[in-house]
Every structure is written in structure tokens, then in C-alpha cells.
Amino acid sequence: MKKILFALFMLIQMNHANEGMWLIEQLPALNLPQAGLEISVEDIYNRDTPCLLDAIVNLGGATAEFVSSEGLLLTNHHVAYGGVQRASVQGVDYLTGGFLALSKTEELPAPGSYARVILEIRDVTAEILESVGNVKDLVERNRLIKYTIKILEDTIEAEDVDIEVKIASMYNGEQYILYKYKRFDDLRVVYMPPLSIGNYGADQDNWMWPRHTGDFAFLRVYMTPTGKGGEYSPDNIPYKPEKWLKIASTELRDGDFTFIIGYPGRTNRNRTSAAIKYHLNEIYPRNIVRYENTIRILDETTTRYPEATIKVSGMRKGRANYHKKTLGIISGMEAADFLAGQIALERELQEFILSKRKLRKKYAHLFTDIQEQFEYISQTLDHDKTLALFDYDAGIIPAAAKKILYTVLEREKPEADRDPGFSETEIERTSSRIKYRYLSFFEPADKELLKHALMVALSLDSTQRIAGLEFIRNQNSDQYIEELYGRTKMKDPDFVSNMFFLSSEELEALNDPIIQLFQKLYQEDENRREREERFKAELGELRRKYMTVLSAYKGFNVYPNANGTVRLTYGPVAGYSPRDAVYYKPFTKLSGVIAKDTGKPPFDMPVELRKLGEKKIYGQWFNPEMNDVPVAFTHQCDITNGNSGSPVLNAKGELLGIAFDGNYEALLSDWQYNPDIQRAISVDIRYVMFVTEQYAGAEYLLEEMGIK
């Protein structure tokens, strides 16, 4: 780490202002007080006393924050969505009209939702890299690292039932950081606004600014009477967080300092032209086709079976979100001439390498080596991506069957060959959570998705074919799928949950036709996994080299790419100019919600909310300068997926709003930061409070949060 810390102090000024998803340990180096922070960095994070970080929660990959001493959580409507969707599949639709608990006893369990609170952050680079020794083979080296990580994780997780540990690789394996969490599986819905507030504008406004979505929801975290996290139980009591956020007491204005702490999922900053080409030509086009097919199949299903709408809505929403995002990234790349820019940079870098004897020796072939890796993995891409279809997009039962078969066979391998990332704790977690997956199971959709995946396999070019599926060519596929679903016992989630612990012989003896289907694919899928493992290992090493060259040439952004670990980003409230003669102001208003209202989805605001605006019944949430209630705002924070639900904080560390989106013009931001147009989009806490108090009438929640 010493080298990296040195780089940090040297190069931080080369970053764009406000660029960066910073590790919590990096905060002291950021000059946050100079940027506008009025509290101390220790108030945000320290090891010994309650700090802001204790109020930030990882909510199943996204983010949430405590806002009361009784475990009340604020997050996005779209983050709470999955739990409420799964709560609604039994008959009562809590999505369309929303849900409000008038007291704690009325709160609604949110099946499958879980929260993680950080207990400890620790650099474990030395321990991890020690295990590698002198091993040169990159695949072998990666396996050793994975194995060491798993042992360390398992050891600490054994301390208590609710401990979860994740060790994350930073800078392509230059650094390893351990995150120890306390995990809670009993989350309940307190207030979920109706779709017509929480998802106002839906797909049409998704990723767009100006925005008028009240994308928030209140949940509550419960623990056992003895203070452990765990599954739902009526005996559980509200969790008492070490720290919770105060609602901002001063008005937010254009230019004000803000910061965000949250869990950004994945970025591709500082990638090479080969990676860009690979995504533009191979990955994105395939993903777009996949998203479109899945959406189409789900839409056809709900047209025939309207009763399935809620069940498949989570999957549909996810695919639609990434579909629009991918199109945005592609147009962002085209608009910025991104590939050409990277190619030009690499030409400069190559000249630089060749001009220095030391560099020339080590890196002369760097770019062709990278190129070769992408060529290698691209050769089988149609084949491999079709196999990957069955992981998520070919129906819930097929995905479960594939996972079970893999688990059972992996467990019986000799230890040396076994996937080192494969622990018993994790198998148990997967098995126990399968029931939540099944809440979204709808047989006709499942069949159509599987049928589509099989058809894709059959349509592959002869060089890409999946041998294990060729037998279907001579069958009536409809009949075949009817038979699979007619004979399988895998429609029962409890039965499926137990299948994870069978031996391979027991599994075979079940004679389940869907398991049998995946037995035919198993070997080809193993080959795919090996190819991907090698690709990843080789590419990781090449990326480290690339960063060394880039750093030597011009310095580089010193924060690691997002990887689902907690990060801080900061920047002022700011509008932007998306194109010539157009300026987007940083705040939207309640009158703007009304102006978009057509009375029809996705712009069908509740009549009662409209009346409040028309009659100017604003409560204390009226802003005199705007002459209205603020709804959402844009600011120069550097976020991505996973930051959804993150708290937006002011200079005093008070809650200003909840981050929920980035703007369409800057979807390229996962690859490259652009300070002129990249903005975080957050719902304003004043709108959250206005809706909660004036529209929903949940004044008791405002009291719980210490307001009035």
C-alpha cells in the first residue's frame, strides 16, 4: 500500500474536480474541509466511536440509511421494490397503491430483503498476497488468492450467526480490503409510496433529467431480542443503530457542498481500447438483444395472464433499466468519440514505452497482449453467452437446477480442483434464499423463457453450437418443455431448497428432467468457466501493467474501480448544459410534477397529491425562493448503480436527499468521468417529507425522525 499512498498524494490533483469514488480510508487525503465539509473526517469514519458510516447500510447490493434510533431506514422506492413485490405476490398488491403502516405492528415483512451494517474495515493485502508465494501461473495464483480469501472470510463469519465478511480486491489485486458486516434478514416495509409517486415517469423518465420521481421508501430493520440479525420472526424487535442521520435543517441551494456515502457496484474506468471495442462490438449488442427478448417474453406473458404482472415485474424492471442504460452508454461513447480518444492515447503510450529502455523491455507488447486476450475470449462468445443465458434469463427453475447441479458436483470434487470461492456458508445462504426467488415464479413465463433460450442455442452458427443441446433439434420443443415442467418436482421451493445438500447419486436418483437437461450442458459449462477464469487472470495482470504505464506517463485517478464496497464521493449542487443553448437547472419542483401529469401511466400522479400542490398546502416543506416544494436535484457527485438509496449529506453531515439515478447524457460515466455533464440525481428530502407528512399523513414518522 505504501506505493499507492505515495501515488495518492502525488496525483490526486490531476483528477477532475469531484471525480472519484473514494475508499473510506482515503478520506484524510481528500481535503474535504477545503471543498466545504464543516464536520471532521473522523465524524464520517473512525474505528472507535459512533460515526456517519454506522448509519449507512448495504441493502442487498444497493444502499440505505438509518434515520431514527429505532432502525428506521430510508432508501429508494426502486430498491425497496423487490421486497414489496415479493410481499405482494400472494394476492394483495402493495405496489400500485403503496403501503403505509400506521404503527410498528402493522409493518409488512419484505421477503428476501436484507441489510448489512459495517462492523470493521481492514487492509488484508499482506495476508492475502503471502499465500501466493512464488507461483507464476496466473490462474493458479488467482485460485490461491481466492482460496485464502475464502478461508479468512469463513473464519471470521464463524464468530457469530449474523456476521458476513467480504474481502475485496482493489486496483486489480494491488490491495485487498476486508469488510466485516452484521447482517439482518428481517426487514419490514413502513411506508412505500404508490407507483404513481415512487415510480412517476417509469421507464420513460428513467435516467432522465429533469426528473419528478419520488423515489423513496421507508423500511425498518429488525433484530432478535438478543440483538442478532436473522430471518423474520414476530418476536424480533427494532434494531438500535449506533448512529442515525438527522434531516437537514437548512435549505439546500445551487452550489452548496454535498457528499454521498454508498455502495457503487461496478465501473470500467481506465480501460483500454480493446475493452471498449469488446463491449461496443460484442457485449453490449448481445446484452441489448437479451434484454429485449426477455422484456418481450414477459410482456407477452402478462398480456395473456394479467395476474402475473406483479410476479414478473421485478425482472422486467431490471432488464428495462439496463436496456436503457446500455443504449445510453453506447450513445455516450459515440458522442464523446470515446474509442478514438482511447486509441489516440494508446498510440502516445506506445511511443512513450518505446522511448524508455526500461519500459520497452517490459511493456513493448502490452497492447497486443491485451488485444489477444479479448480475441481469445471472443472466439467462443456466442457459445459461452448462450450457456450463460441459463444462469438468469431462461426461467427460475432452470436457473435453480443449474445452480444445484453445479453445487452438488463441485462439493464432490477433490479439494485441489474445487472452486475455492465455494463455501458451505454460502451454499446454505443460497439454499435458504431460493424461496424468495420462487415468489417471482410464474410457470408460463418460465416455460417461454426456457423455450427461447433453447431456440437461441439451436440457431447458433455451427462453430458455436452447444453439443449438449443438439438433441432438441429433432424434438417438438413445445412438447419437450411441457414434459419437463409436467414431470419436474422443482416447482416446490422447499423441495428445491433441500436439493442443494444432496449427493450426486441422490440427485441422479430423483430422475428430475430439468436436472437431466443441465447434466447434458455441464461439461461445456465447465469449459466455459475455465476459459473465463484464464481470461480474467491474464487480463488482471495486463491491467496492472497498463496502470503502471499510464501512471508513469501522466498520473491516474487513484481511487479503485467500483466493486460493491463502500465509497464516498463529493461535489456541489449544479445544473448542466446538455446541448447548445439548453441549460438544465439543478432543482425540479412540485409544479413540475403537476405539469407532467397526464392522468395516465407513467404520468398519473395521485389526485390528492395534485390537489395539495394546486391548493398550495405545503406544510413546512415550502421553499420561498423557488415558491414551491423542491422535488429532486442534480449535483456533481460521482456515482453508479449500487449507489441507489445512498444518503446525500450536507457540510454538517445532515440528510439532504437520497441518490437514485445518473443523467442520461453521462451514462458513459461508468467508463469515464466528465465534470461538465455527469450529475447524480437525488430526490430532495423536502419532497420525501412533504409526501410522507402531507400526502400520506404519516406524521408519526416525522416525529420519530425528530422533526417538530
Add this chain to the structure above:
Amino acid sequence: MKKILFALFMLIQMNHANEGMWLIEQLPALNLPQAGLEISVEDIYNRDTPCLLDAIVNLGGATAEFVSSEGLLLTNHHVAYGGVQRASVQGVDYLTGGFLALSKTEELPAPGSYARVILEIRDVTAEILESVGNVKDLVERNRLIKYTIKILEDTIEAEDVDIEVKIASMYNGEQYILYKYKRFDDLRVVYMPPLSIGNYGADQDNWMWPRHTGDFAFLRVYMTPTGKGGEYSPDNIPYKPEKWLKIASTELRDGDFTFIIGYPGRTNRNRTSAAIKYHLNEIYPRNIVRYENTIRILDETTTRYPEATIKVSGMRKGRANYHKKTLGIISGMEAADFLAGQIALERELQEFILSKRKLRKKYAHLFTDIQEQFEYISQTLDHDKTLALFDYDAGIIPAAAKKILYTVLEREKPEADRDPGFSETEIERTSSRIKYRYLSFFEPADKELLKHALMVALSLDSTQRIAGLEFIRNQNSDQYIEELYGRTKMKDPDFVSNMFFLSSEELEALNDPIIQLFQKLYQEDENRREREERFKAELGELRRKYMTVLSAYKGFNVYPNANGTVRLTYGPVAGYSPRDAVYYKPFTKLSGVIAKDTGKPPFDMPVELRKLGEKKIYGQWFNPEMNDVPVAFTHQCDITNGNSGSPVLNAKGELLGIAFDGNYEALLSDWQYNPDIQRAISVDIRYVMFVTEQYAGAEYLLEEMGIK
């Protein structure tokens, strides 16, 4: 007029700031100096010495302005378009790549284009209304007025060959103003930028802001050696206008005073709810269908016969323009809840009427009377609008045949029954201009348009049928149309031109099948004309009453609706906010043209123009504050179709730009002025000069305009 002038001083302050398309005679009452005008009102218009009005030209219904002492005219590209299109149909395409004359001898005749310069403006209300005497019947009264007008016009036109006179009714016949023009039919193209500048963005950007269209062209007006207007002759010499405009010498900025003088075509301000409903439910939907069908037929034709593209492009462009405009008006009405607002106003007015004894006696039934008129005309609307299809949208030969038959039969009627608006001068004008119409004639398009119109007629509901067309029901329509076009002699424009002067017997003796077709429709069309005449007369009277009531209740905007006569409008340069959190700045820039460039139509700017921008070769047209060349701007002037090509002038009366459009958000402006969002869109004179000098290299034109 006394009453109106009184009303003017009383009510002018009730108008919105910058609302109004003012008559030239009204200027002294407008407090223009207070608004920012630095020259005197007499500099704009006076009867005795050269004034700005002498530099403003009516260009075939649109507007243009003199910019040199040698008759050099500036107007819009889309105004010059028709003439250049007709010049291009013989083989050389002057549209796509543009046209530049390097000297006067190279200038390109623009067939069918003509210009009118005002010689005199005179109030003739007394003379016109004298003729009415005590006649009570409204149809009879209107006929008398029309007759008196025509006699007065003809008398003055007889003074010289190039005199044209138009007497226009203002305020539904409260006032009549005579406009005496000198007319020029020899116009030549000096510089027409390529489509990729002059029509940059095409239909997609039409009516839109921010805009990057270089919508300008240079023409020149020619006269005979003895100083008369007339048709093209190689002996003609450039016209020497009394006055020409100077290019603005100071930089235009946000907030600066501007004014426009031009020829707005038609507005519907201060109309009743019955009129709004009639347009929303009857007129607009029918027009949209008509535009779409015509566009579709023309597109199908050019797909089959690409060589017809230029010939039909004028018609297509016109229909596409009104199609988008109509959709914009409808959404403007919906967004503003326009109908509901008018209904609410009328409810107030009705209460007001009933509360005053004097008003009650005269106006108690006003709104039901108006409603009845619209119901009356709506009864036969499918029938009547289908007959009207043959006037413009059923092909060029059918339109000519219909016009000829009507002319011939009208001329032979006893004087008392004859259409009083039907003068020999006008017949001669129509006859001599038919050749320009025929430059757009393309037989396959003509046949398809006629066939479509016949099919529309056959599809009418039984109550709306056109009896004269029922015979086609038993024919093979393709065969019938082939026969019509096979046998007709009307493909020869000279022959057609002479047909206007035949007697009905001679016409009959031609035995032309297309004339015979319209003979079958003649009587039904006569009935339609009578219905429309009555509707117009009754409605005119009711509108006068409505304006009296409205004026008594709350004052009204005192300028008459636009009617193709010259008007002045003024207001500052201003951006606007089209929706919550969005602000449109008032200037676009050359870098914005480049940002829109995709290399493909409609955004395919010329490579050489792009290079100028990229290399920052701006000449003197660079604006340091914008750090760029300004391209277009928005200002609060109140304009509509017909204002196209109008000069935008600064406080000193210098030329700032050329008006060419209104913004989409304010297309409702033809019905109602909205100062918050209605803006005129003008091409900035600095972009005109930059393109002319730096891109086209026509420095001699800048010298002719007195620049450098």
C-alpha cells in the same frame, strides 16, 4: 374608426407586453421609444420620404427585405425554395448543393417568384361601407362590399401594368385598409446555401428551439429598363429601392430591443369555444389525415421515381410543415387547457350579458347563435371538405381543370349572380402563372393524388356522398384515371393557360375528360360555396358582436387578426423555460451546428463549414462573449406564417437577422399569445454573413451591402 382609436388608447395597456401584430398606422400609439426604439416612428413609416417600410417586401405571401441599393433581397431559404425548386426541375439541381452567382450575369431566374413593394396605405372604410346602404341580409351585404372592393382595386390597378391593390378587412369588417403595391415578377437567385445549411435539421428541427438552420437566401429584384415590374427578360435591370437595410454594426445581446416588420398570414385570436371545438374536432383531424395522405402518396411516388424528388418537394415540404404545426397546436391547446379556459370565460361573459339590460337585449343568445353556425357548417363537412380536396391535393391538372371550369362558367353568369371578387386582371394573372404550377407536374404523382381523392369520395358515408362522383363506383378506377390522363390535352401548360379565356361552348367542344369530370361536380361545388359564403357572413357579424361584449367586459387586444397585410411586432431578445428545470438560452452557436452533425441528413453540415468551425476561422463574425459565431436567436416578437423572411431590426433600424419560425411550445400562439413561452426564431445576421463570406466566398455581396 374613431371608436376603435378610442379603444386603442384605453385598452392597449391590457395587452400582454410584446403581444400584438400591429398595423403600421397604429405605431404612434405603441410607445415604441419607451420600449427601446432609438429612431423615430416616422423613420419606420411616413408617406412622404423614404422609410424602413420601403425596404420591406411581400414575397409571394412571405416577406423579404432589400439590403443594397441594387435590389438585393434577403429572405429565408424556405421562402426562396419554391423558385429554386422550379428552376431545378429542368435538370440541374440547385437545391441540394445550393447556388451562387459570381456576378449579376450568372444570376438564376426564379420562376414563379414575385415581389411586392408598398406604394401607399389608405383607410377606405367610409368608401366601402357607403356601398352597403341599408341592406340587412348579411350575405347580400358581404357581396356588395366585395363588389365595391373589387371595383376600387381594379380602378387603381388600371393606372399602370405593375400596380397591384389589395383592400383588407380588419376587425371582421369594422375597418377596410387599401394597400397599393408595385409588383415585380422577375426575381433571380443570387445565393442559395445548400440544403445542409439552409434546411439543416429539416422536418426534425422544424418549429424547434434550439435551432441551427441557416435559413436564408439572397435574391435580386429586376425591373424593365423603363422602371416597371414585369416578367423575366434578359433586358431587365436591377431595381433601385427607395430604401435598403444596413447590416447591424453592434453585437446583439440577451435583452436587447428588437422589432419585426412583415406579412403575417392568419391568426385566430379572440375566437369562441365553438370555433375551438370546431377546429379540434372537425378541421384539424381532417387536415392531419389530408397532410399525411398527401405526404405518403408523394413519398411512394419518389420511391418509385427518384427523378421526381425535386418536382414534388415543394408540395411535400409545405404539407410536412403544416402537419407538424397542426400537431403542435393541438398539443398546445391540451397543455394550456385552452378550450376549458375559453368555456369558463364565456360563462362569465354570459352572466355579464344577462346582468346588463342593454346587453341582454342584444346578446343574450350570442353564444348559442355562434354554436348554431358551426353546427350548420359541420353538417356537410365530410362532403364539403372532400370537394375541397380537388382544389389543391388531388393533382395539378385536376386543380387547373376545376379552376378553368369555374372561371369560364362564372364569367358567363349575369352580373348580379357573378362572384364579385372575380376580376379580369386576376384571371389573367392566374392564367399567366399556371406555367409555374406545371413545373411541379409529375404525371404518376398527379394520377395517384387524383385516385386517392376519388377513393376518399367513394368512402364517404351515404349522407355525405358526392352525387357527381358516384358513377366511379362501377368503374375500374385505375383504368378510368389512365383514360383521363391518356386523353386529356391539359398536360401542355400553354394550352391550359389559354383555356381560361374560352367560352363555355368552346370549353365543352374540347371534349376534355378532366374538364368533364369537374362538370359533374360543378353544381355540388356551387352549393358548397354558397353554404360557406353564408357561414362566413353570419359568423363575421357574430364575431363583431362577440368582440363588443368582450371589450365591454374586459378590454381586448386592439390589433386585428393577421390577414396577410403588413404588421409590426416588437420585443426583447429572450430565452424561455419550456418546462420545469429547463431553460433555453436565446442564442445558438456554430459549435452547436457541429455538435448536431451526424454526417447524415438532416444533420449533414458541409465538411468545409465544419472545418471553418473546427479551425476557428470566423472572420469578423466571431462574438467574443459567446466565444463562437452566433447562429440563431429567440425574441419576444409576435409572429406567424407569412412573417417568414421578415427583417429583425435593432433600436436603430439595422438588420439583426431574419425571422423564420416560431417555437413548438407556442404553436397555440395563432390562437392565444403567451409571453412566457412564445418566441420568434430568427437566423442571426452574423451567421448569414459568416456563411456567405467564409463558406461561400461571396465577398462581393458583403461589399455590395457596404460591409468592409
